[in-house]
Amino acid sequence: MQLATWNVNSLGVRLPQLLDWLKAHPVEALVLQETKLTDDKFPQAEIEAAGYHVVFHGQKTYNGVALLSRSPATDVVRNIPGFADQQARVIAGTVNGIRVIGGYFPNGQAPDSDKFVYKMGWLTALREWVRGQLAAHPELVLMGDYNIAPDDRDVYDPVAWAGQIHCTDEERTHFQQLLGLGLSDAFRLFDQPPKIWSWWDYRNLAFRKNQGLRIDHILVSQALVPSVQSCEVDKPTRKNERPSDHAPVLVTLSR
Numbered sequence: 001m002q003l004a005t006w007n008v009n010s011l012g013v014r015l016p017q018l019l020d021w022l023k024a025h026p027v028e029a030l031v032l033q034e035t036k037l038t039d040d041k042f043p044q045a046e047i048e049a050a051g052y053h054v055v056f057h058g059q060k061t062y063n064g065v066a067l068l069s070r071s072p073a074t075d076v077v078r079n080i081p082g083f084a085d086q087q088a089r090v091i092a093g094t095v096n097g098i099r100v101i102g103g104y105f106p107n108g109q110a111p112d113s114d115k116f117v118y119k120m121g122w123l124t125a126l127r128e129w130v131r132g133q134l135a136a137h138p139e140l141v142l143m144g145d146y147n148i149a150p151d152d153r154d155v156y157d158p159v160a161w162a163g164q165i166h167c168t169d170e171e172r173t174h175f176q177q178l179l180g181l182g183l184s185d186a187f188r189l190f191d192q193p194p195k196i197w198s199w200w201d202y203r204n205l206a207f208r209k210n211q212g213l214r215i216d217h218i219l220v221s222q223a224l225v226p227s228v229q230s231c232e233v234d235k236p237t238r239k240n241e242r243p244s245d246h247a248p249v250l251v252t253l254s255r
Contacts, residue, residue: 002253003027003218004250005143005144005216005218006031006033006237006248008032008034008035009245011037011066012037015043017237018047028069028070028095029095031100032065033063033145034063035065036060036064038060039056039058053070054067055067055091055093065090067092069093074094077091077093078092083121083122083125085122090104097139098137099133099140100143101130103144103145103146104144105126106119107119108165111164111165111168120174124174127174140223141224142178143216143251148174149161149167149172150176154215156210166213166215178219182222189231199212199213201245216233228254229253229254231251
């Protein structure tokens, strides 16, 4: 079984790429971020024709998340319960017994901004909700665009990025607190080659120079760790014509 996450950076633009990707990678479940579509514009029919059930939570121009799955997702939740938020950032459902939570974590803009304060509050609310979800669903996956590079090996130039958004001590502490709930970074369960990123800026030939960050993550609960066979970034997808600036990340489970 494979599960995956992908920030498509506009599903309206990237739908043909998504459909092609699903043909080549028939995953059991996929969470999308930055669909950037209101619910009435979501291409549900096209995705269902590709063999997937889908639940989604969108808004105009910004954010937007979706959960695609081979079998219908149950107990669907949109956004963080109890956290007042007008931004569409979380979608969750149970797929084949696994609780799948997909998130588009706030960017935060800059450490001294109001958006950073919002990010800190959002991360705190997410952690407390996930704590309860883990108690109710021992087999759980939390995946998405975290907008956090957990440590220096996840940044192409740690010196230049030191203290910058995605790399602040505060953000990295929140990431570690998620791990402290009993989650593991699936990518780091394995020896990985150096300089593997999931995001490259569109500017300054960043992809060609391989100047990126690893900010898209799949965290798995301890009950699932023994079944994790691999976790990889699908870098070739970033070579598409008019690509998203993110590449998909996939985890393979032995079930």
